[in-house]
Amino acid sequence: MKTAVVGLGRQGMKHLSALAEIKDIDLVGVCDTNPDIKSPYPLFTDYQDVIKTKPDAVVVSVPNGYHKEIASFFLQRNIHVIKEKPLALSYSDGLDLIKLSKKNKKTLFTCQQRYYSPLFKEAKKQIPNLGALKKFFYSFTLEDNKNTWYWDKKLGGGSWINMGWHGINMLQWMLGNIDRVDAVHSIGGKRVWKYETDHSSFARVQIAGAMGSVFFSCVHPKQEYFRAEFENGSLYLTRNSLRVLKGSKMISKTFDFSEESIYTQLHKNWISAVKNNDYDYDLDLATLKVIDEGIYASN
Secondary structure, eight states: OEEEEEOOSHHHHHHHHHHTTOTTOEEEEEEOSOTTOOOSSOEESSGGGGGGGOOSEEEEOSOGGGHHHHHHHHHTTTOEEEEOSOSOSSHHHHHHHHHHHHHTTOOEEEOOGGGGOHHHHHHHHHGGGGOSEEEEEEEEEOOOOSOOGGGOTTTTOOHHHHTHHHHHHHHHHHTOOEEEEEEEEEEOOOOSSOOSSOSEEEEEEEETTEEEEEEEESSSOSEEEEEEEETTEEEEEESSEEEEEETTEEEEEEOOTTOTHHHHHHHHHHHHHHHHTOOOOHHHHHHHHHHHHHHHHHO
16 A cells, blocks of 8 residues: 655654554654654655655645545545544535545545543443443543644644543543533633634533533543443443443453554554545534534634
């Protein structure tokens, strides 16, 4: 699979490192707007020039606002696209990209690193054994004290799209589709720079009749955790630890979420999805639908 990487920021470098270890991948080029980046692969500063390498697939890891433009460019040229979250900045943009991928019979794969974490996989496995869901809470916060693209309405989109994508996607992956979003409250807050997005959002959501809540923020110290109570037990999950209580039995596990094995498994999965043409877009769209509802309700 001849593959190129567009965007060599923190995530892009992780993808590049993992791809270099996979025997089914032939890295043919990289792209970044910084011309001083050192790379053993052909380097381009304009993503459109990447097609000179004739890639079969392109990994897109750039600020959110560029996703649709860059993904569309490659899909229109019959090139598979593997991209960082989110699928798009809005539900309608997501639909446009999916229609384009189907029209050209090319896979559009959205990266979800948590799908490949042993802890998140174990949590999903344990949940059916705990009985009916009673209540739950998901929090994802990331302290950003610099004026990065997160705060740009066109490039970042605020807490709902940046942190919310992970939280909403994980809730629906583990528990089922969110049926209702209400009691949304978003905060603009204060920073030394001007910005148009929210920095924190809270909402009440419902899954299978059980009420829960979510909290996403760009200004609180970095933390991600999920807790839930069930008829026959409870669960507490972070990136690095899992505790499941069922009756008197406790399951406790830890894992270093930064391990490269997560990215390796992610890339092996999209290779399989491309070969078998079996990527399912339903969860991506369900996630965007809830995020749209949250953003609309907070305006």
